[in-house]
Amino acid sequence: MKPLPTVWIVSDARNDASIERALARLPRGSGMIVRHYHLAKADRRQRFDRLKRLAWARGHLVALAGDARMARRWGADAAYGSPATLAGGPAVPRLVAIHSLREMRRAARADAVLLSPAFPTRSHPGKAILGPLRFRLIAARSQVPVIALGGMDGHAAKRLKWPRWAAIDAFLR
Template sequence: MWLVSDARNDAGLEAALARLPRGSGLVFRHYHLPPAQRVARFRALARAARGRGVAMAWAGSVREARAVGADACYGPAELLARGPGLARLVTAHSLAEIGKGRQARASALLLSPVFPTRSHPGAPGLGAVRFRLLAARSPVPVLALGGMDARRARALRAWGWAAIDGLASSFRA
């Protein structure tokens, strides 16, 4: 289970980290922050996360992720294709992008959007059947992303899942 961060759920991230189960992760995007503030926010959350056994992924290049002390990097295959060994969470939306993820040495793919989502208004979702067909073609584990919540994740029987609203809303006080 991976919680994906952005400006919408920033205020509740400490509470969310305190409730994520050991072995989960946080994909830290926070593209809305200036670089120095983004690094500082990442490092503050990483201190809280690591004490709970929650992995931290930096949205950006392998080099950036290593520089901030991330456990993994997150992004499209083209961004993550180069750099020293580090876990790579590669985004994919099609069979072609699954292939690019393999070439970028993906540790896991975040295949999306499975269902319609507020993050991409009006974009059609893959749907459960197409998600399963694409996931079956992946040489690496696939995480479902896009309109996901715990109920949908159980129904999909995906290797794992990630969400912004679907997880953050369940952790709001």
């Protein structure tokens, strides 16, 4: 597996209308996680294929939200999901979403984890956050790279003092 990018964009219904523009604003060689849970399967596949072509043209790595089999079938560079979703299947790089040290322990097959929410986020208003100290304490226990998620942009990454981060809204401005 090639080295994982340090900066990621996560797609969803909220940023779908401007994701192409956001991909162009990402630093070359970044990563994109395609979720698009709001679309029917056929539409999601079509949208994934288009975004994958655009991302690859800029040297970005593309992860598909789903299990490892689906990621392999659809031609993704990696799979993204929960520890349970990514527990089995073919050998593909796995990005596992976690929110606690307990979940990190269950992410045994992860090649990287997305630890969230680091800061308050529009995706989950009012949800308890990790904050910088707790985030770094959990991240320090990881055996794999940790990508910060939740209220992240370049300024938040500096505040967190963390090099790897992912965002939904950061590249839409």
